[in-house]
Amino acid sequence: MTPSRKSPVEPETIEPHMCALDLRLEILGKLPFFTSLSSNEIHQVNQSFVERGYQPDEAIYYTGEQAERLYVVAAGKVKLLRHTISGKDILLDVLKLGDFFGTLSTLGGENYSETAVALTTVCTLSVSAAGFRHLLEKFPSVAVAVLDTMSSRLLEAQDMVHQLSAHTVEQRIAFTLLKLAEKLGEENDLGLLIQMPLSRDDLAMMVGTTTESTSRVMSQLQKDGLIRSGRQWVAITDLDRLRSLSGYE
Amino acid sequence: MTPSRKSPVEPETIEPHMCALDLRLEILGKLPFFTSLSSNEIHQVNQSFVERGYQPDEAIYYTGEQAERLYVVAAGKVKLLRHTISGKDILLDVLKLGDFFGTLSTLGGENYSETAVALTTVCTLSVSAAGFRHLLEKFPSVAVAVLDTMSSRLLEAQDMVHQLSAHTVEQRIAFTLLKLAEKLGEENDLGLLIQMPLSRDDLAMMVGTTTESTSRVMSQLQKDGLIRSGRQWVAITDLDRLRSLSGYE
DNA sequence: CGCTGCCTTGATCTTCTTCAAAACGTGTGG
DNA sequence: CCACACGTTTTGAAGAAGATCAAGGCAGCG
Numbered sequence: 001m002t003p004s005r006k007s008p009v010e011p012e013t014i015e016p017h018m019c020a021l022d023l024r025l026e027i028l029g030k031l032p033f034f035t036s037l038s039s040n041e042i043h044q045v046n047q048s049f050v051e052r053g054y055q056p057d058e059a060i061y062y063t064g065e066q067a068e069r070l071y072v073v074a075a076g077k078v079k080l081l082r083h084t085i086s087g088k089d090i091l092l093d094v095l096k097l098g099d100f101f102g103t104l105s106t107l108g109g110e111n112y113s114e115t116a117v118a119l120t121t122v123c124t125l126s127v128s129a130a131g132f133r134h135l136l137e138k139f140p141s142v143a144v145a146v147l148d149t150m151s152s153r154l155l156e157a158q159d160m161v162h163q164l165s166a167h168t169v170e171q172r173i174a175f176t177l178l179k180l181a182e183k184l185g186e187e188n189d190l191g192l193l194i195q196m197p198l199s200r201d202d203l204a205m206m207v208g209t210t211t212e213s214t215s216r217v218m219s220q221l222q223k224d225g226l227i228r229s230g231r232q233w234v235a236i237t238d239l240d241r242l243r244s245l246s247g248y249e
Numbered sequence: 250m251t252p253s254r255k256s257p258v259e260p261e262t263i264e265p266h267m268c269a270l271d272l273r274l275e276i277l278g279k280l281p282f283f284t285s286l287s288s289n290e291i292h293q294v295n296q297s298f299v300e301r302g303y304q305p306d307e308a309i310y311y312t313g314e315q316a317e318r319l320y321v322v323a324a325g326k327v328k329l330l331r332h333t334i335s336g337k338d339i340l341l342d343v344l345k346l347g348d349f350f351g352t353l354s355t356l357g358g359e360n361y362s363e364t365a366v367a368l369t370t371v372c373t374l375s376v377s378a379a380g381f382r383h384l385l386e387k388f389p390s391v392a393v394a395v396l397d398t399m400s401s402r403l404l405e406a407q408d409m410v411h412q413l414s415a416h417t418v419e420q421r422i423a424f425t426l427l428k429l430a431e432k433l434g435e436e437n438d439l440g441l442l443i444q445m446p447l448s449r450d451d452l453a454m455m456v457g458t459t460t461e462s463t464s465r466v467m468s469q470l471q472k473d474g475l476i477r478s479g480r481q482w483v484a485i486t487d488l489d490r491l492r493s494l495s496g497y498e
Numbered sequence: 499c500g501c502t503g504c505c506t507t508g509a510t511c512t513t514c515t516t517c518a519a520a521a522c523g524t525g526t527g528g
Numbered sequence: 529c530c531a532c533a534c535g536t537t538t539t540g541a542a543g544a545a546g547a548t549c550a551a552g553g554c555a556g557c558g
Contacts, residue, residue: 082407084415085496092407104400113404136393143392144385150399151353155362157406158331158341164413165457166333169514200537208414210515215538231523231536247334418546449505459547464506480504480555
């Protein structure tokens with residue numbers, strides 16, 4: 001049943017030149033924050049940003065560290081997690097090209113509330129809290145754009161709360177797969193493939209359950225023909241049924 | 250055991266004059282958004298706001314309605330809820346004097362993702378999305394303040410996700426009581442009293458469980474001397490033990 | 499005083515976790 | 529190219545946590 005080849009997920013390869021100047025400008029210009037700016041202004045903005053690369057599984061920052069910077073994903077994928085005393089981590093979000101993370105507070109002096117880890121090879125652009133505040137004050141339209149982004153993030157988090165408190169593990173997994181597909185989905189011969197290495201364990205951390213429970217549910221979903229999945233990859237084959245399963249209005 | 254008198258929670262009485270002009274200015278001036286403005290500027294801001302009163306249990310807006318306004322609580326308390334198909338609502342947050350709700354998106358054209366209901370007699374000040382956008386562009390410092398507020402809101406929502414996915418019902422109730430006490434707590438002879446009508450059912454909706462489970466946990470907490478509680482009210486008598494129970498770092 | 503909500507308590511049943519072990523896939527080094 | 533080794537995934541069985549169903553109690557209010 002399961003395809004006999006290796007993971008269909010493309011292993012993101014990033015060459016050193018990928019964070020080069022022209023690329024940077026293009027990436028910054030496409031950020032929702034800066035779409036309203038002229039290319040000249042983008043150039044100014046670019047001055048404030050610093051680039052940096054990370055290897056898979058390398059941490060970008062840890063929970064509790066002084067929150068000093070705002071990051072933007074310039075290439076690759078990043079995951080945000082929280083730890084618990086019991087060692088039962090939870091995975092808050094997965095970020096791709098153009099997503100930002102770190103601190104949006106312009107005050108500084110706070111701590112990161114989550115840990116950011118490179119999921120693939122990653123290149124980030126980042127700006128200090130003070131530098132960001134500067135940008136906001138210089139370009140009021142940026143502030144408005146940031147606000148809009150923030151409010152949709154807040155909505156997402158509340159969706160998550162909603163989802164966690166009122167649904168079964170199966171429903172939560174269905175919902176999470178749909179969300180991931182929306183963000184990282186790529187149509188191919190297997191179905192709608194989620195473009196990231198995604199283990200049962202990752203999924204378990206996202207929906208707040210165990211690896212075993214996740215495995216059982218995934219097996220069932222596969223048997224029912226809603227998904228196809230193998231080692232660290234998942235593709236959706238029946239969006240409609242998955243959606244109705246998720247119980248989301 | 251239980252005090253023989255009626256609920257110790259003050260029934261918030263609001264006189265018609267409570268939304269009067271001078272009061273409005275005072276309230277607006279105290280909002281985190283506007284603390285940086287001069288009293289003259291506050292006067293300008295005030296022009297954009299409209300006031301309105303609500304009775305307990307009256308809806309301010311419903312999920313799915315066109316999201317056109319940003320509200321501020323000028324008096325009383327407001328709760329935000331989400332509905333599910335199964336009728337199992339969840340309670341996202343309780344708001345008090347100075348808290349804002351509604352839409353922060355300056356775009357308009359979106360829908361409210363939650364329902365806002367007056368918990369007590371309530372007076373709100375509100376501004377249209379367009380009017381708010383106007384304020385942001387006129388006073389850049391406001392935008393920065395709004396952002397900071399937003400980012401702490403986002404953190405709260407993520408805390409909630411964290412809490413829901415990794416903890417037992419008992420821990421979640423302990424945590425929720427602590428959060429409510431932090432926001433609405435008032436020291437008195439019973440302990441740290443949560444100043445709002447708070448039923449078992451409300452709590453259940455907040456932690457994503459049933460009325461019965463909540464009742465069992467609350468009885469146990471009372472027996473163990475961590476809280477005192479009666480019909481629609483809760484007071485905390487042992488903060489430390491409650492905190493350690495909640496399992497929150 | 500009796501009605502209407504809230505709150506409590508018990509018994510049963512479902513869902514999910516936990517513990518344990520085996521099967522599988524992938525990349526590695528012989 | 530094969531075989532081994534490691535991490536991932538699967539499966540089973542026992543147990544715990546919580547949901548559900550069903551009554552009954554208690555407070556406040558007309």
